[in-house]
Amino acid sequence: xxxxxxxxxxxxxxxxxxxxxxxxVLIREYNEKQDAKMVRKLERNCDIGTKKVVSILSSITxxxxxxxxxxxxxxxxxxxxxxxxxxxxVIRGIIKNVxxxxxxxxxxxxxxxxxxxxxxxxxxxxxxxxTAIEEWMVRNxxxxxxxxxxxxxxxxxxxxxxxxxxxxxxSLVIFVQPTSSLTKQISKDIKIEKVNxxxxxxxxRRTLRTKDLYPLDMDVILKEKLSLGxxxxxxxxxxxxxxxxxxxxxxxxxxxxxxxxxxxFSIWNTxxxxxxxxxxxxxxxxxxxxxxxxxxxxxxxxxxxxVSDSLCRSFGFLFLxxxxxEGENLGQLIESMWRxxxxxxxxxxxxxxxxxxxxxGDPLANHVPQTTxxxxxxxxxxxxxxxxxxDENVGLIKEQMGNVFVDPxxx
Numbered sequence: 001x002x003x004x005x006x007x008x009x010x011x012x013x014x015x016x017x018x019x020x021x022x023x024x025v026l027i028r029e030y031n032e033k034q035d036a037k038m039v040r041k042l043e044r045n046c047d048i049g050t051k052k053v054v055s056i057l058s059s060i061t062x063x064x065x066x067x068x069x070x071x072x073x074x075x076x077x078x079x080x081x082x083x084x085x086x087x088x089x090v091i092r093g094i095i096k097n098v099x100x101x102x103x104x105x106x107x108x109x110x111x112x113x114x115x116x117x118x119x120x121x122x123x124x125x126x127x128x129x130x131t132a133i134e135e136w137m138v139r140n141x142x143x144x145x146x147x148x149x150x151x152x153x154x155x156x157x158x159x160x161x162x163x164x165x166x167x168x169x170x171s172l173v174i175f176v177q178p179t180s181s182l183t184k185q186i187s188k189d190i191k192i193e194k195v196n197x198x199x200x201x202x203x204x205r206r207t208l209r210t211k212d213l214y215p216l217d218m219d220v221i222l223k224e225k226l227s228l229g230x231x232x233x234x235x236x237x238x239x240x241x242x243x244x245x246x247x248x249x250x251x252x253x254x255x256x257x258x259x260x261x262x263x264x265f266s267i268w269n270t271x272x273x274x275x276x277x278x279x280x281x282x283x284x285x286x287x288x289x290x291x292x293x294x295x296x297x298x299x300x301x302x303x304x305x306x307v308s309d310s311l312c313r314s315f316g317f318l319f320l321x322x323x324x325x326e327g328e329n330l331g332q333l334i335e336s337m338w339r340x341x342x343x344x345x346x347x348x349x350x351x352x353x354x355x356x357x358x359x360x361g362d363p364l365a366n367h368v369p370q371t372t373x374x375x376x377x378x379x380x381x382x383x384x385x386x387x388x389x390x391d392e393n394v395g396l397i398k399e400q401m402g403n404v405f406v407d408p409x410x411x
Contacts, residue, residue, distance in 0.1 A: 027132045030076035038087045039064045046115045068092050070409040079125050088120040091129040095142050097216040109137030111147040143387045151378035166382040170401045171360045174377040178353050179345035181373035190336045192233045200230035207324040212401035226269050233333045234262040261327025265337050268408035271316030271351045318345045320356035321408040334367040361402015
């Protein structure tokens with residue numbers, strides 16, 4: 001359910017109605033019973049539009065609230081024409097707690113979906129939706145707003161940087177690898193071992209401290225049903241990986257037997273979550289383009305298949321997250337991670353690609369296997385300080401962040 005205090009929601013609706021009534025557009029909370037069908041139609045129309053579509057990390061599923069339901073504090077707003085009751089815009093937002101390399105903790109609001117009908121662009125609808133979601137974030141204590149968009153999306157970048165005063169927070173690369181393009185043979189010198197969830201939580205509690213930005217609810221992410229598990233890859237000859245958790249302060253101890261080079265990673269499964277149900281063939285292309293919103297311009301070429309072939313089959317992917325490595329010899333370990341995940345994907349119905357996203361400052365980005373079938377898409381993260389009261393230096397994000405944790409719930 002959407003978590004908005006009753007008093008806040010009432011004041012929100014009254015204020016927005018007064019502001020927008022002159023232009024015959026009402027910004028209001030999404031009503032699941034009456035709006036779901038119209039929102040799905042709106043987003044399908046947006047996906048078939050021009051490349052200048054304002055589209056922030058939004059995916060089509062049967063449930064418009066699917067992606068934001070992962071977060072306890074979330075909201076979805078719509079832009080409605082008062083005369084016809086037509087929905088011409090939609091925006092999703094969540095709030096989560098994050099940590100930084102400096103040791104500070106922030107309450108960050110994230111924009112996960114912004115769509116505006118092609119016939120109502122350049123009329124201020126997107127700006128009003130962004131302003132409304134920012135006001136909701138401020139009322140619920142968020143100190144920063146955050147969003148991600150493709151580097152090629154000029155309309156989105158201009159809206160947020162020029163009109164909304166967002167600044168670049170980080171630059172990342174999305175790696176897309178077809179599951180069928182890699183041989184699944186893993187070197188006999190390497191062992192990949194699944195760890196239990198308690199050990200995974202302890203290990204991530206330690207490794208996340210090396211990230212410039214990371215979520216504080218890693219335990220929630222790992223326990224989500226879409227997370228298939230966590231694995232560690234290491235060289236057999238360097239010794240058995242022996243990870244122990246200290247009972248008193250729950251800090252992680254890596255014993256003397258620990259491998260000198262090792263990689264940890266987790267896998268997020270979207271194959272069922274983004275599976276189209278009862279979608280006509282004429283609509284399936286729209287769905288595929290929306291499912292991998294980031295990779296839509298590259299995904300078909302990297303699969304080496306025609307769009308007509310794609311219309312006949314469903315499309316899903318596995319997302320690698322929480323990737324962290326230590327030691328000097330990481331190249332083969334990262335490659336084994338891709339091969340292992342590709343093998344997992346081959347055993348799942350409708351899984352077509354493996355995807356990972358790494359910041360430009362993440363040292364592991366240099367070890368991703370650069371095969372001819374690997375596609376890379378540039379991604380940009382933007383942020384804006386929302387809170388203007390109190391100590392300006394508390395929790396302040398002062399410079400661009402290069403080594404960040406990519407939350408699979410946001411992708």
